Amino acid sequence: MATSAPESVDLAAKLASFTEHWSPKIVGTFNGHDIMVVKVKGEFVWHSHADTDDFFLVLDGRLTIETEAGNVELGPGELFVVPQGMQHRPVAAEEAHILLIEPHGTPNTGDPATAAVKARI
Amino acid sequence: MATSAPESVDLAAKLASFTEHWSPKIVGTFNGHDIMVVKVKGEFVWHSHADTDDFFLVLDGRLTIETEAGNVELGPGELFVVPQGMQHRPVAAEEAHILLIEPHGTPNTGDPATAAVKARI
Numbered sequence: 001m002a003t004s005a006p007e008s009v010d011l012a013a014k015l016a017s018f019t020e021h022w023s024p025k026i027v028g029t030f031n032g033h034d035i036m037v038v039k040v041k042g043e044f045v046w047h048s049h050a051d052t053d054d055f056f057l058v059l060d061g062r063l064t065i066e067t068e069a070g071n072v073e074l075g076p077g078e079l080f081v082v083p084q085g086m087q088h089r090p091v092a093a094e095e096a097h098i099l100l101i102e103p104h105g106t107p108n109t110g111d112p113a114t115a116a117v118k119a120r121i
Numbered sequence: 122m123a124t125s126a127p128e129s130v131d132l133a134a135k136l137a138s139f140t141e142h143w144s145p146k147i148v149g150t151f152n153g154h155d156i157m158v159v160k161v162k163g164e165f166v167w168h169s170h171a172d173t174d175d176f177f178l179v180l181d182g183r184l185t186i187e188t189e190a191g192n193v194e195l196g197p198g199e200l201f202v203v204p205q206g207m208q209h210r211p212v213a214a215e216e217a218h219i220l221l222i223e224p225h226g227t228p229n230t231g232d233p234a235t236a237a238v239k240a241r242i
Contacts (some may be wrong), residue, residue: 005191006186006188006191006193006201007193008193008194008199008200008201009200009201010198010199011198011199011200012198028200028202029174029202030174030202030222031173031174031205031224033152035176035200052152053152058137059198067127069126069127070126070127071127072128072129073135074129077130077131077132077133078129078130078131078132079129079130079149079156080128080129080130081149081150086151094187101151101177107212121154
């Protein structure tokens with residue numbers, strides 16, 4: 001049972017608290033997953049996740065998710081789940097704000113050696 | 122690997138396709154979970170989920186999640202995860218639009234006997 005009063009998460013306020021790109025920040029947890037916000041701009045690296053799907057919901061701006069099966073174009077209020085194992089690369093011409101959900105400890109690049117450290121904010 | 126071109130999910134378009142309240146519609150899947158949109162208005166039933174957390178993100182309108190630990194007030198872009206086992210009741214004075222994530226097959230009332238059938242749209 002809860003030991004403190006329940007608290008909502010204001011995604012816009014969390015996003016206003018940092019400026020870096022491609023540095024996911026953990027804002028909550030859900031069934032062993034991290035709920036994260038991230039600011040992106042430019043091209044990420046091609047990668048895949050062998051053990052998990054990859055949840056993207058655009059909160060602001062536009063995101064292209066290039067995949068081996070074709071490209072997905074996302075605007076605000078649009079989501080895409082990259083299936084487990086699918087090679088993909090997020091690309092944003094201008095800064096975009098994204099909600100991500102991944103199992104706790106998932107490397108954002110698909111490789112622990114190059115992954116960002118995900119701080120809780 | 123994918124057998125068809127990847128497709129984004131436009132949450133507003135999905136929400137525009139139905140009118141019922143408290144009837145979650147499945148719009149995608151993620152790691153064994155259903156990603157759902159739901160329109161709510163009025164008071165739901167008090168319930169809990171013994172086996173899962175319960176993810177709520179408000180897309181439009183306002184939602185109160187009453188819990189045994191206190192109430193959580195959510196507006197657009199605000200989320201709350203009800204911890205596994207916590208008694209809660211969603212309440213909305215006016216219609217609100219919500220993104221829900223729950224393991225596939227989770228009864229929305231906490232009880233299969235009274236749960237809504239979740240159609241895929």
